[in-house]
Amino acid sequence: MLNPGPCAMSRYAYGTSRCMKRQLLPAIALWLALTIVGEVVAVKVNPYMVAKSDKGSDINAAFHFLTYMAIPVFTMVIAVLVSSVAQGASNKFPTEDGPPIMGRGAAPLIWFGATSCLAVAVMIYPGLVELPRILHQTNNPDVLVKVEGIQWTWLVSYPNENIDSAREVVLPVDSTVKFEITSRDVLHGFWIPSFLLKVDAVPGLTTKLTLKPTKIGTYDADPNLRVQCSQLCGLSHSRMRLPVRVVSRADYDAWVQQQTASAQVTPTGPITQVKLVAKNLKWDQSTVTVPVGSSVSLTVDNQDSAIPHNFSIYASQAAATSGQKPIAGTKPTAGPVQEKLLFNSPAAGTYFFRCDVHPTTMTGTFVVQ
């Protein structure tokens, strides 16, 4: 055994020694300094997303609270680490043993008490206090949205507005929205990042999310205003997205009108007939060309029994993959079925079309020239 050093003494007379004070006071000072800096940084620098729903704002408050609580814990450990290394560390084998502090006195009791209080405090707020608020569901929402997850897209309908299929989720601000979510096949996860809420889509169950969007916004300006599948569901899990748009009540009503009236699209040019066959999870054509200025009367012939397909045309493949709204599209429907779509061709150029349900294997180029 090495020679006991000058700080070694009876293990019971430890707390008042000068050696202890020589390390303790600077460590406490360091802890206080780091904590102050940490809390100031935490107040000024916000690492959290802007919440765009009412419950999301509560959750954000919880994030901030937990951060403020966590900082002194973190800085305390850092202070002990730093002061221990600064006081007594060396690359060479020490010439003496350290002081025989056994830890049988008050320190563990104080630690146990303090950590228990912290755990209970955090359990109560934001834990148990916020929980009922976040979980509250309403039976009388302003807007009811039914969502069905399928591999690999979302089927969204608004039963009360008679909207059967929406390829973007449009919501009125400051209104209570309730999502009723299920899955047709495997587990999916219904997540709208900017709302800070998610719940899984489970086949055989209906899960629910009630919230109020609080900020107007579009997916183009905020990529986190989207529905993103958050539960691994197979091949195209990462591409299972729909854009979300929060608008004023007036704009929402206008959108509802337009959706239900969209069967009557007014053709602005001569009609071009296009037929696409979906068979064996493939399109029969990989390039479709229409004259500029025409109106496209598209028939989607889904010959795959019990497998849903749809047709969506996007500005580009990148736009499609990142979850933007299609220029036009049909509702994913299981075959055998023929769906018709009438839309006015966009400006001259090259576009991208795909089946949203099979976004990597059923793709093609749509040329307007």
Next chain:
Amino acid sequence: MTVTAGAIDARQPHPITALVPLLKGVTWGFIGFAIGAGLTAAVRRAMGESAWSLELSVSIGYVFGLTGWILGIGVWDRWGREWFGLPIKSSEPTGPRRFLAFSQDHKVIGVQYMTTFMILFLFAGLLAMAIRYQLLHPVNSAFSDGTYNRIMSMHGIIMIAVAVATVIGGFGNYFVPIMVGARDVAFPRLNALSYWLVPPVAVLLLTAQAVGGWDSGWTAYPPLSIHNASGQTFFCLAIITFGLSSILGGMNFLVTIFHLRAPGMTFGKLPIFVWSMFVTSWLALCFTQFLAAAMLMILLSRIAGLGFFTAATGGQPLLYQHVFWFYSHPAVYIFVLPGLGIMLEVLAHFSRKPLFAYKWAVGGFLGILALSGAVWGHHMFASGMSVRLLGPFLVSTEIISIPTGLIFLSALGTIWMGKLWLKTPMLFALAVIFNFLIGGITGIFLADVPTDFSVQNTYFVVAHFHYTIIGGEIFALFAGIYYWFPKISGRMYNEKIGQIQFWMMFLGFNATFIPMFWAGLHGMNRRIATYQPDLQGVNVFISIMAFFLGFSMVVFVGNMVYSLIWGPKAEADPWHSRSLEWQVSSPPPTENFPSIPVIRGNPYDYGVPGAPAYAVIGIAGGSGEEESAVKQGETS
């Protein structure tokens, strides 16, 4: 049971004969598989079906094949013969060939585990490099979505296996017997069997790729895992096998610790690493069965059409998650507790101070053991399970942070005012404190249900568990590797390169995973082959840092290989440590101690005036009470 040393033959057997045990195992394994698949074919033909159905035939064939493998590799020679009244063949091979054989020496088994799992760790690390390469671009055609999902799933399960078995199988096996003063574990044959159950696991996971792999991650949630490619069946068979190995190992350590402690070694004088192994063994013994149950249900759903998880047949997808996580949460304590045990060992010995609040640290381990089975629901907060379960699991998860904190208490109190010797093992042990702190604090955000709803299934979770597993367990593993390298190999590693490797790994690790928290908070979910373009910046940064972290492993392997071959010979106790394993030669003699030690003092009584030596190891053939020329705890 007697172990006769291999007879020394003047004519050395040809080196190729070292492969004989493996060849026997593989041959019997093929024969078993053929029998199993043949029986299946016969029954199917009798029922009017085709002879071969991939998943069914492989499953039945595998059961027989695994039996054949273990019989051939050593179960027949060491057990089977006994059952039939034949003399068992129990000669222990010597020399390098013993590492390819069914050796009953816990030290050999420890090296077998360590080598196998470090190779698996590096392989899974390469898969991680592939993942990060893909994520350099928001939409990358480096790998197709399907291939990426399979790479990600493989990375996950191999790393989980590494996390379960490396520390326990490597260091637990090597050092628990020595640290309790025993000659071997309680059941040496079973110990060897535990190891030799592992190669079939690797074979299954690799051959799974030939039949489509599986893309359900390592968690394999149904219904996806019921309807995906055939590799999923191989996955289930592999995990069941691996679980069996884990259960047998847990039982072995418990009996060893209960019954083979040297005279004087009370539970109050047990090294903290042995305490951590004790607690971990309870977890492995009691909870692994639930993982096997979950896997079996998937398997039977796939090959027998049973409907555990489909609503139409009265089942529920969430049932799987409950059963799976009932094991997989205690599993994370199986990962981390032995690592924390190593951390505390190294901190004490390299601070030259007693382990602070030893009894409270033990209480912390026991408290985690008690609570670990009550928190599993926190993996399922967003799963759609009954909302009445959210509150109780939130409470239990917050409570389990209290015993975890006691381990921090011990760590911090130990280094406080210590004379810190900053060698590579100590650097890693100190890093564990820092890393696990971050892992633990971010866990609070996940334990709290409101915040969890935002970050569940995002990169925030990925960063959290990499912080606890790599930052906690793997850094502790490396501390153990550097600490015990001289003891196991008899040579010393290069200290300068070790320190460089530490800093590369520490900085690379933190730089890789801290930004992932931010990515998760900003809309990046996990297990995705493509992501939103606005997140490219942070992903490129993470990938570059990850490549740097990967490069630190190259430095590590270089140091290890060089030092194993050309390192300077190590003395018995280069760290001047009081612990029992340092009181014998490097490497230890086959029988561990010349005679069973008698324990007098505490393992951590540095600087304690008047403390007796930890143990007295007599000379071979002595009465055991005489103090030998080498007094423990004294240094030159």
